[in-house]
Amino acid sequence: MADKEQVIQALRATLISVKGALTIKQCNRDYRELQGEWIPFKKLGYSSLDKLFLDVPGFKVTQANGEWYVDAIASQETQHIAAMVSRQKSSKRAPKLSYPNRFPKKQGSWRKPSSGYASNYNSQYSNQYYRAKGSTPFNNNTQHYKTNKYNSSKSNETKLTANVKQTTKTVNDHVDKILKSSNSSQSLRESNNTHNEELKQQVQRSNNDMDVKVSTKVSASQRLSNLRDRLNTVDLIPLQLPAANNECLVGGSYSVSSYPDSSPSEDLAKEVGAVKLLSAIESSEAGGKPTSSSSNAIINLTELVSEHEAGLWAFTVPHLYREKYQENLPSNWQELVENCPKIIKDRLFNGQLVLLPNKEEMPIPPLETTIYDDSMDSDLPPLQFPDDDFWNVFVTVANSTLEIWLRIIGSQYSDTFENLLLEMAKYYEHAGSPVVKSMLIKNAWYAVNLDDGGWQRAKILEIEEDSATVFLGDHGDDDVVYINKIKILEPQFRKLPAQAILCRLEGAEELAASTLGAELVRRRLPGEVLVAAPGPRHDPTDPSVAVVLFDTSTQRDLNLNKEIIHDFCIAGAFTITQKPCEVEVGCVTEEGRVWVSRAGGAGLVQAALALLTAGPYRRPLPAAPQAPAPNATTLYIVRTLAGDWVRCTIISGLDGEGTVRTQLVDSGLILRAPLSSLVPLQSFSPALNAFPPQAVSVRLGPAERAAGGMVPRLRELLLGARVLCRALPAAGGAAAGGAPVAPHVELFVRTGPQNILASVNNAILMEYDYLQHGKLKENENNTTNHVEALHKKKERIFRSLSTAGEERTSSGSVLPPPPLPAPGKCFDVYIAMAANPWNFVVQPNSTRHTLQTMMSTLQTECPKLTELDAPVNPVSGELYTVYYDKDASWYRVTIAGTVSSEMVSVYFCDYGDLALFATKALRPVPPxxxxxxxxxxxxxxARLYDVWPLHQDWTVEDCIRFQELCVEQQFVGICKDVGKDPLNPNEPLLTLDLIDTSTDEDIYINKQLVTEGRARLASTS
Incomplete structure (x- = not known):
């Protein structure tokens, strides 16, 4: 049906043509036979069919034996039909039709009935004038008008022939009158203008074809049937003649006439006049008074009804309301009453409605209201794209390169859409069916009133307490609207497809993985009128269209896809200035070289590559290169052990095993990878190939001389931490050959419980100096302290005789040196930690049980000490204990150096780690x-015997592999040499040949590394 009024008129036509009331199920069945569909009550905003009949005026609804019965209340225009139907003789059975149902099924156009239908028609109609019922479909069946008291047995074919032209003219006149008639709520509303024009054209065409030869032997009814065939219409309702008019005069103030509405009898004409008179009186009373708002109306109605315990007739309510409140009720007051729990609606058998006060306590409705989740059959039709290679478009929304919404500009698209908005604004300003929360259906289309956009078509996404999240199908964005601003989307507004088209920028999809790319798109595209070149759609399940956008407003057409990529690459450039900026440290090499990148830069590239290598936007990977590219700056992507794709360059030639050394341009790490696993980036993602490398090598200024010897400490401070970086004033310059040198910078990190911002450069330099010169200074400072020297001497000599009472808790003590094996002797060890084959820490296996016993005692005794026991001025080399919160344990530590008056650097003397702690965190060794x-x-x-890296330094893979082989493992070590630690000459350094004896065959770790291609033997070099 076209709209709600046509559905109501079709229902009235169905019910008036039947003698007696029908059940709601029977009415629904007959409606389907007539119209080809069930009664669309849900589309009209009703949750059930009975609520539709109870709400719409003009229907009489009763309930008997658990069944709802419905009948149509005849209006002045349908009284003659109702009277005719009521006089039908029920005892006389009509001849059986050839149709299997009560009504013929809905057809696209009228078809000539069968012979049985023609004979039945002859018994119904004679030479009367006819007029079309404006709101009834033209293919309605008229078989139920079985008798007509106005049939004239004296009618003949000559009279019919003489009146044929007059008949067609009368049809046309009455159509015009009906279309202009809208005086009362019971009258027919305005019909579809297009339908009316088609009927007029059909009638006029029939006037031109009236010179047909009529045989004198053909009956009048047969000739009328032929005329109906030519007019191509069926639902002609007999206009009873002679017609009667009536004029009413009340008190000299009100005078009305039933004219131009003709009636078949004087009584019916009086009734028509009375209805018009009542309407005139009511309208005169309502004039000049304001109309109540919906909220005030429901409050006042509740008060008004509560004053009448016996109830109020519904038709008296508007008059009583005006007298009491001096306001008019809103037009939808009956709908407000229907939803008011404090008013009971009682519909009597005669169809009259009585309003009663509800004095019972209403149960509080549950918070969760039943919400239908159904796409219905009301989804808008799909949008048909133009066949052109280029579209003129208007960009409505641009959230990222993967989510761009646009509308096509053209007469069939934007022009039609603008007309639709005008029609919606005009219609919903005074009409439309509002909804309540229980009526809303997810994924269904409604009309919503936006504060800044007027009435728009929207699909319900989520339903909240008093609002709903909707998708604006003609714009592409989401919005939140209050439920009281939502109305039923009428069928005439559902014909046009949703105009917003989801698109993505072809070749720039990877930019959607970053906020930078999204910002560029949002700044450049919304509100622009552009030209779009759509690409082929390879995946039918993907709703988005890949497009290339062009800006043709300038002399040179701009490819906006490339322009956005260009802006993205410019914005991604990373430079270090004297203004502090946040950076990430990608790696610290064994030589102490630090690589920094812009915060989030490496993650941005990694996320973009993840988008292109997995998921719906995955691209095929190009073939690997046959040989390293001659250009050292050629970019590739390689997959790490963690499964992430990263950008890299090749920094070495191809070795005998088909592998090359690569450097990750966004972190600085060096990895060895098979050449066959590399993917050329230029052919895979031109956008990421043009994106600048994010990692920059930096130097630490004056602290550069200490960086090589403090690599573990640098890694501890920088890796995984939030680092601030600023260029030193003397940074910059170029090498003698013109190549740029690494800039000198100062790095800052936050350390300690107070989150203090400390200079990494100063800390490294200070710790390095303390480690180099701390022992000498300590000896000089302690030479005059004879008492302390004597105590230490006694402790070394008489250690076995010392007791707990002789231990000092006021200051730290010095540990005895560890026992070391002689060269050539076996030394069973446990590897506590390892950085690479030249730098690892061992524990004597013979005293591991003693170490575990001591550690257990520390966990019990150290918590008994308080901050008051902390040393005031700790000195390098002194022994203390400290609580390490990362594993919640107490450890022995020695002071490695003083960073500040409140911060010291400590050495975990049993495990080989270095860390910074506040002075107040130190505790003396408990008694x-x-x-x-x-x-x-x-x-x-210790260091591994007789091994050298294949190249200048150990690679990351070599270090990881050595850690996998050795850390937390027991070995038999053969001591080859006992030397001094180059970083701290006071500490010993063992050169060990590690042997794994846990298998049937002894495994030498140095030879294992050589076998795996990670090292070479120094003895054979």
Whole structure:
């Protein structure tokens, strides 16, 4: 049906043509036979069919034996039909039709009935004038008008022939009258203008074809049937003649006439006049008074009804309301009453409605209201794209390169859409069916009133308490609207497809993985009128269209896809200035070289590559290169052990095993990878190939001389931390050959419980100097302290006789040196930690049980100490304990150096780590742990015997592999040499040949590394 009024008129036509009331199910069945569909009550905003009949005036609804019965209340225009139907003789059975149902099924156009239908028609109609019922479909069946008291047995074919032209003219006149008639709520509303024009054209065409030869032997009814065939219409309602008019006069103030509405009898004409008179009186009373708002109306109605315990007739309510409140009720007051729990609606058998006050306590409705989740059959038709290679478009929304919404400009698209908005604004300003929360259906289309956009078509996405999240199908964006601003989307507004088209920028999809790309798109595209070149759609399940956008407003057409990529690359350039900026440290090489990148830069590239290598926007990977590119700056992508794709360059030639060394341009790490695993980036993603490298090598200024010797400390401070970086004033310059040198910078990190911002450069330089010169200074400072020297001497000589009472808790003590093996002797060890084959820490396996006993004692005794026991001025080399929160354990530490008056650098003497702690975090060795004062340090630095890296330094893979082989494992070590640690000459350094004896065949770790191609033997070089 076209709209709600046509549905109501079709229902009235169905019910008036039947003698007696029908059940709602029977009415629904007959409607389907007539119209080809069930009664669309849900589209009209009703949750059930009975609520439709109860709400719409003009229907009489009763309930008997658990069934709802419905009948149409005849209006002045349908009284003659109702009277005719009521006089039908029920005892006389009509001849059986050839149709299997009560009504013929809906057809696209009228078809000539069968012979049985023609004979039945002869018994119904004679030479009367006819007029079309404006709101009834033209293919309605008229078989139920079985008798007509106005049939004239004296009618003949001559009279019919003489009146044929007059008949067609009368049809045309009455159509015009009906279309102009809208005086009362019971009258027919305005019909579809297009339908009316088609009927007029059909009638006029029939006037031109009236010179047909009529045989004198053909009956009048047969000739009328032929005329109906020519007019191509069926639903002609007999206009009863002679017609009667009536004029009413009341008190000299009101005078009305039933004219131009003709009636078949004087009584019916009086009734028509009375209805018009009542309408005139009511309208005169309503004039000049304001109309109540919906909220005030429902409050006042509740009060008005509560004053009448016996109830009020519904038709008296408007008059009583005006007298009491001096306001008019809104036009939808009956709908407000229907939803008011404080008013009971009682419909009597005669169809009259009585309003009663509800004095019972209404149950509080549950918070969760039943919400239908159904796409219905009301989805808008799909949009048909133009066949052109280029579209003129208007960009409505641009959230990223993967989500761009646009509308096509053209007469069939934007022009039609603008007309639709005008029609919606005009219609919903005074009409439309509002909805309540329980009526809303997810994924269904409605009309919503936006504060800044007027009435728009929208699909319900989510439903909240008093609002709903909707998708504006003609714009592409989401919005939140209040439920009281939502109305039923009428059928005439559902014909046009949703105009917003989801698109993505072809060749720039990877930019959607970053906020930078999204910002560029949002700044450049919304509100622009552009030309779009759509690409082929390879995936039918993908709703988006790949497009290339062009700006043709300038002399040179701009490819906006390339322009956005160009802006993206410019914005991604990373430079270091004297203004502090946040950076990420990608790696610290063994030489102490630090690589920094812009915060989030490496993650941006990694996320973009993840988008292109997995998911719906995955691109095929190009073939690997046959040989390294001659250009050293050629970019590739390679997959790491963690499964992430990263950008890299090749920094070495191809070795005998088909592998090359690569450097990751966004972190600085060096990896060895098979050449066959590299993917050329230029052919895979031109956008990421043009994106600048994010990693920059930097130098630490004056601290550069200490960086090579403080690599573990640098990694501890910088890797995984939030780092601030600023260029030093003397940074910059170029090498002698013109190549740029690494800039000198100062790095800052936040350390300690107070989150203090500390200079990494100063800390490294200070710790390095303390490690180099701390022992000498300590000896000089302690030469005059004879009492302390004597005590230490006694402790070394008489250690076995010392007791717990002799231990000092006021200051730290010095541990005895660890026992070291002689060269050539076996030394069973446990690897506590390892950086690479030249830098690892071992613990003597013979004293591991003693170490574990001491550690257990520390966990019990150290918590008994408080911050008051912390040393005031700790000195390098002194022994203390400290709580390490990362593994929630207490450890022995020695002071490695003083960073500030409140911060010290400590060395975990049993495990080989360095860390920074606040001075107040230190605790003396507890008296209850004497073993902690006597057990020598268990951490001994060592290096692997007879191995060298294949190249200048150990690669990251080599270091990881060595850690996998050795850390937390026991070995038999053969001591080859006992030397001094180059970073701290006071510490020993063992050169060990590690042997794994846990298998049937002994495994030499140095030879294992050589076998795996990670090292070479120094003895054979």
């Amino acid at each position: 209850g742990a004497p073993l902690a004062r006597s057990l020598p340090p268990q951490a001994i630095k």
